Amino acid sequence: MTEYIANTLSYPIITLTTFIPLFGALGILIHVRKNENAAKWMALATSAVTFVISLPLLLNFDTSTHNMQFVESKPWIPAWNINYTVGVDGISALLVVLTTLLSLICVISSWKAITTKVKEYMIALLLLETGMLGVFVALDLFMFYIFWEAMLIPMYLLIGIWGGPRKIYAAVKFFLYTLAGSVLMLLGIIALYYQGGQTFEIVKLMGQSYPMQFQYWVFLAFFLAFAIKVPMFPFHTWLPDAHVEAPTAGSVILAGVLLKMGTYGFLRFNLPMFPEAVRYFTPFILVLSVVGIIYGALVAMIQADLKKLIAYSSVSHMGFVTLGIFALNTQGLEGGILQMLNHGVTTGALFLCVGIIYERTHTRMIADFGGLAKRLPVYAALFMIFTLSSLGLPGMNGFVGEFLILLGAFTSQRVYAVIGTTGIILGAAYMLWMYQRVMFMELKPKNEGLMDISWREAITLLPLAVLVFWIGIFPNPFLGIMHATVQHLLEQVNAHSQMAASAATYLH
């Protein structure tokens, strides 16, 4: 049974982390009139403060327990038994800090890229941050849904207002896809509320067992919402459009945080609440995962647009994450969660790299580049780090995550692990081929005058490069934070099982 460990810090850390961006946005809305620089500085200050405040979530994290930590709880809508309850466990603590870090980086990376409606842009970015953080810290299903949906509004505006030529199409597609998925989850949430004794408390709802038939349907309602968000094949078609049209920061947030909400949803709701349904649906989900891995990689290979290539590589990488999660053992789950972080770091960084070159050349077509390494050596070196990290070179973060996932999958689902491994080979192929065409070969005359990256741009990439090596060489701090939570999650999945000898216990 999961319990709450109240926040012992002298300040309400989670409430502050979640809502400081909101107040920053309100501050910009009210105080900034014409001066667009002021909006940028206020946004930078807000996101920096948020990041710093969120750090104790990891530094003071008690790794010995799976219980929810730093919990704050207050009644909100008594008539429906809804409480404002926030807290983190080993999974969400990591994602919260990833979110605050990427949001800070996004503000810095947008400094020069955004020239129109800067004030509104910064407001949208900060509102988005509050929405994303709320999703990860909510311990009340109603609250979770509020943030889950509310977050769509700023993201929709980011794509639709500051996006590329087909921004309207992409923004609407993004919004409607996600909305269509989540409205059914809303019904699932209400059904769970009545079945679970009229409560929206996630922890209480986890501690119960539900009838089989009920589990199947509600599992599917939740699954659809999360699968669209991840996105799993065949629900992925909104992603390339959204990525290509979104401004750089939008792509970074989308790849870095939004996609993780889908897999976070699996971990938070589907696995612990509907264990029987999980066992029933696991084969289907694994098939979708490996199809996503292979399909995403193959489609990425033929892309001519850098952003589209990385977008499809995301489909492939997120396939690994779901493969790890539904391997349903310690290695698979820990690998999957670590790969969520890795993908956020690496793909976020790759989108930043694309954004940097796009600001200079106003093109993202691979064919327009070539030989950039001669003109932009520092840029090429950083790009190299993230390219190698993305294809899973040992010593870098991608390797640890994918290795754990495949190890976990191999022990419980051998066939899928074998097929999934080919995805890594394909990944190496499309990433290296892309790197070769962009950085080596002939330098185009029009690219002669390109400037190497500036300090501001380097600052956005360096922390991510540090993380690439940190997780790659010494992943234990990260695994340590999630370990107790993952163990407990496995107990929950296996709790109501007739077959006690499931893969996880068999391993130990």
Next chain:
Amino acid sequence: MPSLSATDLFYITPEAIVLFFAMSVLIMDIFTEKENKRYLGYFSLVGLVVASVYLWQMRGLNNVSFYGMFVLDNYAIYFKTLFFIAAALAILISINYIKIEDINLGEYYSLVLFATTGMMIMASGADLISIYLGLELMAMSLYILAGFMRNRLKSNEAALKYFLLGAFSSGILLYGISIMYGVTGTTNLRDIAAFISTGQFSRPALVLSMILMTAGFGFKVAAVPFHMWTPDVYEGSPTSVTAFMSVGPKAAGFAAFLRVFNEALPAIQPDWTVIICALAIMSMLIGNVVAISQTNIKRMLAYSSIAHAGYAMVGFVAGGEQGISSVMLYLFIYTFMNVGAFGVVIMLRKGGMVGEDIQDLAGLGKKNRLAALLMLIFMFSLAGIPPTAGFIGKFYIFMAALNSGFLWLAIIAVMMSAISAYFYLRIIMVMYMSEPKGDFDLATSPSMSLAMLAAVAAVLYIGMNPAGLISFARDSIVGML
């Protein structure tokens, strides 16, 4: 048989006050110069405030007066509060607008107050006859208001269509009432229920009467298939009247609809549940799907209004304390967001600009950030996206539907509400993502700003802190069932 006494008059004080102010406006109109007509609007607002003060002192009462024709309970008080808000918002957004449209006549305000009186009588009607009287008072006032732009062909068309179809639907309602009288020998809601509970009645005749009454009320709430008048009347009427019509009379229709069916006809609930369920599905389907292809914003909001009647009927079908209070909550929230949306449309109307085409909004986000932000919030609320009030309203309705076991109805409702996001988002897209064609010269006024401020504050506040309103709605039906 209870007798009529002077104390009965006490229970209709709010109605009497509104009526008094309505007639005072008529008389004062004669002595008011054309440029001072706005004071009549302010005077009407005073009337609404005074009446609401009296109304709220009566909370907690549960009294039947006028030979069982008129009931004053918390349910009636809830709806009357809603009507006051709708009327007050409508007057606030009208004051400047009717000057621009050159229909700056004092009768305008008194007709709004007369319509409000009619709606109040509908909410308090404990007898089919008094409900019918209230409904007619409301409808007559609205027919005139719809045609208030006398020199405009479209307005004339709207009034005539509304009048002809409205008269027809009233006839059908009356026919249903007469059959009810034939079957049960009474028009009093409680007596009807008591008679039916004895089991001595002709079921087919009773069901026929119920169907005819459904048609009558369905017309007032703009439910499919009784919706044909809605787009034309909404488009042709002065926009401020459309705003009023889309919230007040719709809520009044639901107030009477809910009371008649739940108080008088619980015995044939399975029969009317099926019919209203069908109406709900059709309204949501046709309202949302047809709204997608509209180019005129008033017509789009008309179809959206049909769809919202459909959502409300989902709560109606769910029934019980939860279902009824979910409809009540929904109508309350709908009032703010819909009047707010129409308010932005009204602001566009200035000089040569009509501002009724969706493309007229192009680039509003660049030219007038505040107006565009308001519209954005109202559109997201109508689409039911949190953290706006629209989400809370829909959430409660879905909750009620699931709790009563109407899973399929709830699934249709959520899917339709996802589809509806498309056309609400289109407005936002046009405002923020298209280039402006020219400069916007918005017709702002202090009264308009006040109305918009109230609407947006309510939409956001209820969205984030709905606890108070939920208990208000729930407390209002205690003892009614």
